[in-house]
Amino acid sequence: MGLKGNKQVHKNKHFIVSFLHALQGIITLIKSERNFRFHLFSSLVVIIFSVYLKINLNEWLWTLLALFLVLLSETINTIVETVVDLFVGDKYNDLAKKAKDVAAGGVLIASLFSILVGLIIFLPIILQKLN
Numbered sequence: 001m002g003l004k005g006n007k008q009v010h011k012n013k014h015f016i017v018s019f020l021h022a023l024q025g026i027i028t029l030i031k032s033e034r035n036f037r038f039h040l041f042s043s044l045v046v047i048i049f050s051v052y053l054k055i056n057l058n059e060w061l062w063t064l065l066a067l068f069l070v071l072l073s074e075t076i077n078t079i080v081e082t083v084v085d086l087f088v089g090d091k092y093n094d095l096a097k098k099a100k101d102v103a104a105g106g107v108l109i110a111s112l113f114s115i116l117v118g119l120i121i122f123l124p125i126i127l128q129k130l131n
């Protein structure tokens with residue numbers, strides 16, 4: 001804890017400062033992570049589609065849970081990748097591989113959950129509209 005030049009490395013003292021740093025974190029995710037941008041864009045498409053299909057409250061809750069879980073898992077994946085790179089840099093390391101592969105596996109699990117939720121909620125609605 002302390003100061004490095006004019007760059008802060010000590011703990012935030014005010015809620016608003018913590019909040020601004022958290023916002024900066026989300027902006028960094030959007031700017032630097034292609035997969036996060038893809039999931040964010042997909043989430044917006046699903047939300048617009050859900051508004052159009054007028055899904056009910058229960059369906060909204062499951063849909064939002066699935067979307068946020070994917071974004072959260074992508075965030076955790078980025079944290080793991082960044083921390084691993086901080087430790088090992090460009091060097092090959094078996095534990096680095098394990099950490100990165102497991103983090104990517106977490107994103108896959110969340111994505112599978114969101115696909116299942118999507119199929120359960122939207123397939124019957126779409127089939128009903130087609131009939």
Ligand SMILES: Nc1ncnc2c1ncn2[C@@H]1O[C@H](COP(=O)(O)OP(=O)(O)OP(=O)(O)O)[C@@H](O)[C@H]1O
Binds near residue numbers: 035091094
């Ligand atoms: N330092 C390392 N040591 C061992 N294996 C590594 C290391 N860095 C990356 N890898 C392996 O290479 C794969 C790709 O690494 P990378 O950091 O590009 O992850 P990615 O999942 O492709 O990234 P992104 O989520 O940004 O698309 C990892 O899943 C891991 O198997």
